[in-house]
Amino acid sequence: FMSTKFIFLKNVMAILLSINILSCSSSNSSIEELPYLTVKSVYPQNLAAAGGEITIRVSSYPVATAQSNAEWMTPKSKTSSDNLMSFTFTAEANKGNARKASITITAGEKETVIIITQAANNEQENKPAIDENLPAVKVARELGLGWNLGNQLDAHVNEIADETSWGNGKVTQETLLKVKQAGFTSVRIPVTWLGKVGEAPHYHIDADRLNRVAEVVEYAERAGLKAIINIHHDGHRHIHEDGFDEHRWLDIVEAARNKDVNNAIKEQLKSMWTQIAQRFENKGEFLIFEGLNEIHDGRWGTGTNTTDGGKQYAILNEWQQVFVDAVRATGGNNATRYLGISGYCTNPDLTIKHLQLPTDPTKDRLLISVHYYDPANFALENKFAEWGHTGALSKKEKWGDEEHLEKIFAALRTAYVEKGIPVYIGEMGCVHRNNNRSEAFRKYYLEYVCKAARTNGMAVFYWDNGNAGAGRECSGLMNHATGTYVNNGKDVIDVMTKGYFSNDSSYTLESLYNNAPQ
Numbered sequence: 001f002m003s004t005k006f007i008f009l010k011n012v013m014a015i016l017l018s019i020n021i022l023s024c025s026s027s028n029s030s031i032e033e034l035p036y037l038t039v040k041s042v043y044p045q046n047l048a049a050a051g052g053e054i055t056i057r058v059s060s061y062p063v064a065t066a067q068s069n070a071e072w073m074t075p076k077s078k079t080s081s082d083n084l085m086s087f088t089f090t091a092e093a094n095k096g097n098a099r100k101a102s103i104t105i106t107a108g109e110k111e112t113v114i115i116i117t118q119a120a121n122n123e124q125e126n127k128p129a130i131d132e133n134l135p136a137v138k139v140a141r142e143l144g145l146g147w148n149l150g151n152q153l154d155a156h157v158n159e160i161a162d163e164t165s166w167g168n169g170k171v172t173q174e175t176l177l178k179v180k181q182a183g184f185t186s187v188r189i190p191v192t193w194l195g196k197v198g199e200a201p202h203y204h205i206d207a208d209r210l211n212r213v214a215e216v217v218e219y220a221e222r223a224g225l226k227a228i229i230n231i232h233h234d235g236h237r238h239i240h241e242d243g244f245d246e247h248r249w250l251d252i253v254e255a256a257r258n259k260d261v262n263n264a265i266k267e268q269l270k271s272m273w274t275q276i277a278q279r280f281e282n283k284g285e286f287l288i289f290e291g292l293n294e295i296h297d298g299r300w301g302t303g304t305n306t307t308d309g310g311k312q313y314a315i316l317n318e319w320q321q322v323f324v325d326a327v328r329a330t331g332g333n334n335a336t337r338y339l340g341i342s343g344y345c346t347n348p349d350l351t352i353k354h355l356q357l358p359t360d361p362t363k364d365r366l367l368i369s370v371h372y373y374d375p376a377n378f379a380l381e382n383k384f385a386e387w388g389h390t391g392a393l394s395k396k397e398k399w400g401d402e403e404h405l406e407k408i409f410a411a412l413r414t415a416y417v418e419k420g421i422p423v424y425i426g427e428m429g430c431v432h433r434n435n436n437r438s439e440a441f442r443k444y445y446l447e448y449v450c451k452a453a454r455t456n457g458m459a460v461f462y463w464d465n466g467n468a469g470a471g472r473e474c475s476g477l478m479n480h481a482t483g484t485y486v487n488n489g490k491d492v493i494d495v496m497t498k499g500y501f502s503n504d505s506s507y508t509l510e511s512l513y514n515n516a517p518q
Helices: 002-027 135-143 173-182 207-223 252-257 259-279 311-329 348-354 402-415 436-455 489-501 509-514
Strands: 036-043 052-061 065-068 073-081 084-091 099-107 110-118 145-149 186-189 226-230 287-290 339-342 366-372 423-428 459-464
Touching (some): 036 110, 052 110, 207 259, 311 348, 402 436, 436 509
Parallel strands (some): 366 423, 423 459
C-alpha cells in the first residue's frame, strides 16, 4: 500500500513539474505569434528576358494568398500541405527594358512583398533612341509640353456655350503669359460651339463667339505659345445611370443608322470648319486646328462600336475627311496648316486599329491626337490613391502601371512617329489629392507620362480645368483668370517640365522607375 501511494505521489509531482517546465518554456518561446508568415524560398527571383515560371514557398497561418501587381506576371497554380503553401507565377517574355514586379503574400494581418526582376530584351536594349531629326519628332518637340485651357471656352449650360459657367473666370492675356513662364510651350484651347450656330443650310457661327475665340488665340500668340483650337463638346454623348441618353448634333450613333442624318452632320461640319478656317486664314503656323474631340457612342469604346461591323469607325473617318477638305479649300495659310486628327474616343488602341488618315493634298501636315488617362479610376475618379509598381495593392488599380503606359506609347511611336506622322497626347492629367503620400504618386504618374512621351517622340498636354479642390475632376494647376498657381501647381508643373525637357543622359524611364515613391 505504501509503495502504491508513493508511486502515485511521484507521478503527480512529475506531472506538476512538467506543467511548470512547459509554462516556463512557453513564456520564453521563440515560436511566432499568430498569425505568422515565413517565406521559405523564391526561385528564380531574377528572370531572363525570355520569361518563365517563378515558384514561391511559404509557411503561414492562416493559409496565405499571393497577388502580383504586374500584368505580365500572372498566377498559374498553388498547392498546400499543412501550413506550407507553394505559389507558381508565369512571367511573359520581356520585349522592352528591364522591369520589376511586386508579389504580395498575405496571411491574416501579416503581409510581405517579394520583388521579382526581369532582364531587358537585348533587341530593345540595343534599339536606338528616337531620332531627334525625324520630321515627326521635330514637330512634336515644337509643341513640347502643353497646357489645356479646360472647362473654359468648352464650358456650356443649357446647351449654350458660356465661358464662365463651369466656375472659371474669363481667361486673360496675363494668364497665358504666366502659362508660358511656368514652362509650357503650347496651349490647347477646347471650344464648344453649342447655341452659337445658326440653322441649315448656312450654319452661321455667332460673330461674338468667333471673335472671343480669336481673342484668346491672340493671347497665346503674344505669349509665344503654339495653340490648338477644336470643336469640343458638340460631339459629347453620355449615358446616364437612369438610362437617359444625352447627345448633341455630332451624333455618331444616328449617323451610323441613318444616311440622311450623316449627310446633314457632314454639311454642318463642313460649314463650321470653313467659317473657322476663314477667320484664322492669316494666322501663322503656331496655330493648329483639331477637327473633333472624343467622338463615341457614350460607352467609351466598349459600346455598339464593337458589334456594328465597323460602321461608327467608318463614319468618323468620313467626318475627318470632311474637316480636312473644308480647311484646305479656304486657302491662305490653311493650305499648309497642321491639322489634328483623332480616332474613336481618342483612345490610342482604337486609333491605331481603326483610324484611316484623311487624304490630304498637303503632304506631312496631319498630326495624330490621342488622350491618355489610364487608369481612369486613379487619374480622374480618385477611387485609388496610388499608382505604379511600388503602390500598395489595396490602394491602386489592378492594371495600368508603368508597363501598360510604356506599351501604349511605344505602339504609337511604331504606328505613327517612326512613319513620319507626328503625335500629341492632347489630354492627360491626374487629379489633386489632399495628402502628401497620394500627391507623391500623382506627381510620379505625371512625370512618367511626360518622360514616356518625350522618349517616344511625342508632345503631351496636361488637362487643367481650374478646379482648386481635391478629388474627382479636381485637376487645376493655375487660376484661369490670373495665371497664379493653384494648390501645389508649381511643384506639379516642375516635375512635368523635368520629365519632358530634361536632357540629362542619366535620367531615363528606368531611373525614374527605380526612384518611384516607396
